[in-house]
């Protein structure tokens with residue numbers, strides 16, 4: 309997908325994950341699932357992008373559609389400073405290529421996403437799933453999935469969103 313090379317700086321490549329990357333993605337995510345920073349999920353290579361440094365997977369991010377227009381960026385892990393933002397930008401690029409209009413994140417590190425151009429949104433899907441408020445269609449669609457999550461009762465993740473540039477046909 310993209311490669312960066314600067315003199316004296318290791319080669320970084322962000323690309324679509326393959327089945328061979330699944331063990332490395334699981335290993336990256338495991339400590340953050342244990343700490344509660346990242347939600348557990350099935351690791352299907354087709355959902356993930358990985359960031360590789362000198363060929364080694366050191367970061368990952370997953371894209372999960374909520375609707376045709378709205379897609380969630382999740383399971384973001386960076387084991388090396390700088391890869392977090394790189395993966396967010398790559399995920400946004402991939403979401404544009406899929407025709408999405410908005411990318412969202414549910415997170416405990418809202419400040420990081422603010423640094424990456426996201427803005428807080430009013431209604432989180434966990435609040436809709438708990439029957440506390442009504443939400444717009446995309447949030448309600450995610451809330452139906454949250455309703456089956458064993459972590460719903462304690463969830464307090466912040467919902468942030470970033471609009472995506474739409475590519476117009478020539």
Ligand SMILES: CC(C)(COP(=O)(O)OP(=O)(O)OC[C@H]1O[C@@H](n2cnc3c(N)ncnc32)[C@H](O)[C@@H]1OP(=O)(O)O)[C@@H](O)C(=O)NCCC(=O)NCCS
Nearest residue numbers: 340345384385386388389390391392393415417419420423
């Ligand atoms: C959050 C995480 C992905 C950030 O990755 P990273 O590679 O360290 O981030 P970057 O170096 O690209 O940082 C980009 C910017 O965000 C800032 N930043 C990084 N982590 C931050 C945090 N936890 N809170 C606030 N700002 C943060 C950086 O200082 C940098 O700021 P700048 O705009 O001044 O340059 C990484 O710390 C991580 O994997 N955390 C554990 C898992 C997790 O919480 N994932 C998010 C779940 S949605």
